[in-house]
Amino acid sequence: MTLKGARERWVRTGGVELCVAELGDPGRPTVVLVHGYPDSKEVWSEVAARLAGRFHVVLYDVRGHGRSTAPRPLRGGFTLAKLTDDFLAVVDAVSPDRPVHLVGHDWGSVQSWEFVTVGRTEGRIASFTSISGPSLDHFGHWINARVKRPTPRRVGQLLGQGAKSWYVYLLHTPALPELAWRGPLGTYWPKILERAERVPGGDYPTASLPTDAAHGAWLYRDNVRARLRRPRPDAYAHAPVQLITPQEDAFLSERLYDDLDRWAPRLTRRTLPAGHWVPRTRPDQVAAWIEQFATSAEGGRPAPRPTGRHADRFAGQLVLVTGAGSGIGRATAFAFAEAGARVIAVDRDAEAAARTAEQSRLAGAPDAWAEPADVSDEQAMEKLAEKVHDEHGVLDVLVNNAGIGLSGSFFATTTDDWRKVLDVNLWGVIHGCRLFGARMAERDQGGHIVNVASAAAYQPSRVLPAYSTSKAAVLMLSECLRAELAAQGIGVTAVCPGFVNTSITSTARFAGVDEEEQRRRQQRTARLYGLRNYPPEKVADAILDAVADNRAVAPVTPEARGARLLYRFAPGLLRRIARVEPRL
Numbered sequence: 403m404t405l406k407g408a409r410e411r412w413v414r415t416g417g418v419e420l421c422v423a424e425l426g427d428p429g430r431p432t433v434v435l436v437h438g439y440p441d442s443k444e445v446w447s448e449v450a451a452r453l454a455g456r457f458h459v460v461l462y463d464v465r466g467h468g469r470s471t472a473p474r475p476l477r478g479g480f481t482l483a484k485l486t487d488d489f490l491a492v493v494d495a496v497s498p499d500r501p502v503h504l505v506g507h508d509w510g511s512v513q514s515w516e517f518v519t520v521g522r523t524e525g526r527i528a529s530f531t532s533i534s535g536p537s538l539d540h541f542g543h544w545i546n547a548r549v550k551r552p553t554p555r556r557v558g559q560l561l562g563q564g565a566k567s568w569y570v571y572l573l574h575t576p577a578l579p580e581l582a583w584r585g586p587l588g589t590y591w592p593k594i595l596e597r598a599e600r601v602p603g604g605d606y607p608t609a610s611l612p613t614d615a616a617h618g619a620w621l622y623r624d625n626v627r628a629r630l631r632r633p634r635p636d637a638y639a640h641a642p643v644q645l646i647t648p649q650e651d652a653f654l655s656e657r658l659y660d661d662l663d664r665w666a667p668r669l670t671r672r673t674l675p676a677g678h679w680v681p682r683t684r685p686d687q688v689a690a691w692i693e694q695f696a697t698s699a700e701g702g703r704p705a706p707r708p709t710g711r712h713a714d715r716f717a718g719q720l721v722l723v724t725g726a727g728s729g730i731g732r733a734t735a736f737a738f739a740e741a742g743a744r745v746i747a748v749d750r751d752a753e754a755a756a757r758t759a760e761q762s763r764l765a766g767a768p769d770a771w772a773e774p775a776d777v778s779d780e781q782a783m784e785k786l787a788e789k790v791h792d793e794h795g796v797l798d799v800l801v802n803n804a805g806i807g808l809s810g811s812f813f814a815t816t817t818d819d820w821r822k823v824l825d826v827n828l829w830g831v832i833h834g835c836r837l838f839g840a841r842m843a844e845r846d847q848g849g850h851i852v853n854v855a856s857a858a859a860y861q862p863s864r865v866l867p868a869y870s871t872s873k874a875a876v877l878m879l880s881e882c883l884r885a886e887l888a889a890q891g892i893g894v895t896a897v898c899p900g901f902v903n904t905s906i907t908s909t910a911r912f913a914g915v916d917e918e919e920q921r922r923r924q925q926r927t928a929r930l931y932g933l934r935n936y937p938p939e940k941v942a943d944a945i946l947d948a949v950a951d952n953r954a955v956a957p958v959t960p961e962a963r964g965a966r967l968l969y970r971f972a973p974g975l976l977r978r979i980a981r982v983e984p985r986l
């Protein structure tokens with residue numbers, strides 16, 4: 403973990419010397435990255451490297467950390483006022499004429515909230531991205547509101563955050579933190595981070611860690627109690643704020659930010675399914691959001707605020723949907739586009755895929771592309787994966803949706819029929835998972851795979867043996883893959899819809915009947931599905947919900963949920979229904 407190619411300088415301020423590193427062209431807009439506890443500026447190395455092509459990136463070791471010197475005496479040397487002096491001294495040195503884009507993580511964010519809410523920095527900050535570090539003033543008001551007007555929910559929130567703050571109480575004890583860091587905690591810290599937070603080990607700078615961590619305890623002691631007791635009443639942000647909230651943060655509850663719009667009226671929210679150290683574990687996403695936010699602030703434009711479902715979660719993410727030319731796939735591509743995602747619509751029907759991409763763009767999603775491909779064709783899928791990875795990068799979400807219907811008794815179903823349905827419904831999913839999932843796993847920055855199965859995956863039927871078998875295989879494949887990829891933070895979901903009103907009814911094949919009977923049955927099925935009239939848009943919403951909640955299996959439609967319950971608690975009844983089921 404090093405800052406390759408960084409230029410270093412020293413900035414003197416208030417009796418300390420700060421070690422400042424710079425990357426990128428100083429003529430470009432400046433991004434200042436402030437690290438947290440017990441880190442040094444190197445925690446940003448991955449993010450800084452990704453931003454350096456577009457920005458002048460500046461990092462500094464907070465006083466008493468890394469290579470910056472510590473104040474003497476330590477007590478009283480880490481107040482928010484002194485940290486603000488340091489920030490202004492660095493900004494004066496690296497960007498005297500232009501306001502900077504400020505980004506803070508953990509304590510870097512806590513202190514940056516001070517910078518962005520005090521009068522003396524007005525005009526010096528163009529935007530602020532906050533990651534895992536609340537304003538102590540906002541936190542104080544949050545506690546007061548819950549203590550003064552307790553409801554069961556609010557008391558639960560207080561207790562929840564109270565439990566997550568165990569380390570803050572310890573850091574207020576005299577000498578104990580210093581002893582712990584100079585002992586085994588200091589030695590094993592990189593290992594603890596690797597195991598508990600999945601922070602890549604490697605070249606974590608451990609040499610200064612015990613001293614940094616001992617000094618950093620004064621960040622807490624000098625500020626936390628005083629501010630939480632008497633939070634400033636006017637801690638309003640004077641720059642636009644982007645809040646990135648890791649959903650699995652072991653130290654901070656998401657609820658802390660419920661009232662944040664009050665303090666930061668120009669607020670953009672982003673959420674990530676990850677732990678506390680996202681600058682290390684999700685550098686691609688963090689850098690992309692910083693770049694997008696800073697770029698829109700530079701242009702004087704408000705940051706794009708997509709209004710779709712889970713926009714905070716999917717904005718800017720790269721999503722590929724197969725079978726996106728029609729029905730559930732098309733609705734899913736639209737739903738992700740409305741949430742601000744960059745969408746690749748894939749279908750074997752090139753025109754239909756192009757229409758989906760075009761309509762997504764018309765609906766306000768500038769980054770929507772179409773790619774023709776047959777998911778059952780391994781070589782075509784290999785080419786597609788290569789093109790997508792070359793031109794757009796690694797997917798954040800893959801939706802293996804393309805599928806075909808086939809009805810008919812087991813003995814009416816020919817081996818050719820079996821091959822066709824398995825080639826698309828099962829092999830299509832296998833190819834997608836292998837080719838795109840492998841790169842997701844290799845990147846090791848999380849992601850999600852959705853496989854569209856069906857309620858037929860768990861509901862036996864005497865008229866759908868081949869289709870149901872293909873979908874049952876997709877369900878089990880999804881469960882197995884979910885187990886395998888969990889360690890890499892990649893979620894896998896099997897979506898199981900019931901009857902959905904799409905064109906699958908008019909394209910589904912009926913085995914063992916002549917052309918005329920085929921058409922008659924297709925029309926009758928289309929009529930029945932039309933009467934049921936469950937829209938594909940609702941399945942798309944369920945898909946986005948399932949990804950956001952990282953669900954393993956998502957039955958959609960009441961009949962699919964009902965069948966799932968019977969499958970689990972009364973399978974005999976489900977088997978009896980399968981025997982009397984009418985032929986379609």
Ligand SMILES: NC(=O)c1ccc[n+]([C@@H]2O[C@H](COP(=O)([O-])OP(=O)(O)OC[C@H]3O[C@@H](n4cnc5c(N)ncnc54)[C@H](O)[C@@H]3O)[C@@H](O)[C@H]2O)c1
Binds near residue numbers: 730751776826856898
């Ligand atoms: N409609 C339902 O009632 C229902 C119920 C449960 C599950 N499903 C599943 O949902 C998925 C989507 O179905 P739908 O109802 O939206 O159907 P649809 O026919 O409206 O859309 C399917 C799309 O997939 C494309 N496609 C088919 N084979 C392909 C291939 N080999 N390569 C690339 N694209 C291909 C088609 O061109 C079409 O655009 C399927 O997997 C289906 O099995 C549908």
